[in-house]
Amino acid sequence: MVLYVVATPIGNLKDITERAKEVLKNCDVVVCESKERALKILNHIGAAQKRIFYMPAPKEGSNAEKIAEEIKENNLSAVLITSAGTPAISDPGSTLIKKCREKGIKIVPIPGPSAITSALSVSGIQSQRFLFLGFLPKKGKEGFLKKVKEGVEKLPINPAIVIFESPHRIKDTLEKIEKVFGEDTEVFLGREMTKIHEEYLFGRIKDIRDIMIKRERIRGEITMVIHCGKKEGEGEDLGG
Missing domain, CATH: 3.40.1010.10 (Tetrapyrrole methylase, N-terminal domain)
Incomplete structure (x- = not known):
């Protein structure tokens, strides 16, 4: 068995x-x-x-x-x-x-296909370490993101943050990410990955949000990677 x-x-x-x-x-x-x-x-x-x-x-x-x-x-x-x-x-x-x-x-x-590693691999965001959050909570999303940001700031390095989101919530999620992390934060967005109408966007959160706001209808599940920047000394050997 x-x-x-x-x-x-x-x-x-x-x-x-x-x-x-x-x-x-x-x-x-x-x-x-x-x-x-x-x-x-x-x-x-x-x-x-x-x-x-x-x-x-x-x-x-x-x-x-x-x-x-x-x-x-x-x-x-x-x-x-x-x-x-x-x-x-x-x-x-x-x-x-x-x-x-x-x-x-x-x-x-x-093992096999994974939306997490697929998105990270084409994001161009340094991802030796990453934090996977899955789907963000429907309620209290902004407060949740603030706690995540506070937690990341306490780490010796800044991990890439990976999240899943549904098409009907993506506009609200982008708004909350921009509010918490700042409009200049770099993000990668993969939609309908590996399918016929796959789409990949990279840029400032403000610009990605502007693209999505203009769309009346968004289809397909979305995987996002948030670039939290680098801390001083990051990239050096952190081993003992």
């Missing part, structure tokens, strides 16, 4: 890895956040007839115990996938992984 935690494409299905294909084709059951997305991936690799356990985010807590018990009782080989990217990273999965581990089920990661 084993649970494979499998990273799937963040947009372009051709980005699926050979190992991901292999375990998806050979497993007994697929645990997914979205049936529609799971079937799209399974159809793409020719494994559309797989048994599926549905585990949406709101029901992960109640479903995880049942699914873990099913895997153990029937000695199943299971694959956990999310709608896109790596499970349990701002997506469902951590509760199921914990339950499976408690029951002695082997947990195996199958």
Whole structure:
């Protein structure tokens, strides 16, 4: 019995890895956040007839115990996938992984596409160290960002800050970032990454915000990287 935690494409299905294909084709059951997305991936690799356990985010807590018990009782080989990217990273999965581990089920990661590292890699922002915040809170966003900024200022180095955001909240989020970090703060914005209409913007937060404000409708999930600048001495060897 084993649970494979499998990273799937963040947009372009051709980005699926050979190992991901292999375990998806050979497993007994697929645990997914979205049936529609799971079937799209399974159809793409020719494994559309797989048994599926549905585990949406709101029901992960109640479903995880049942699914873990099913895997153990029937000695199943299971694959956990999310709608896109790596499970349990701002997506469902951590509760199921914990339950499976408690029951002695082997947990195996199958790495692959990640919106976080994809955005960092093309941002041009120095990212030897970064802070991932996931989706910002819907309420109290400005206060949350102020606390993040205060925390970063206490660190010996300034990490790049990575956040996820939905298209209908991006304008408000950009406003709050500009207010807290300043209009000259450099940011990278990746939208619809790896898809047909992918878009990548880099510049001052004020300029990126101006671009977005002019758009009546924004589509696609967004990953942002905030450049916090450098502290004096940063880039030197910090080791002991």
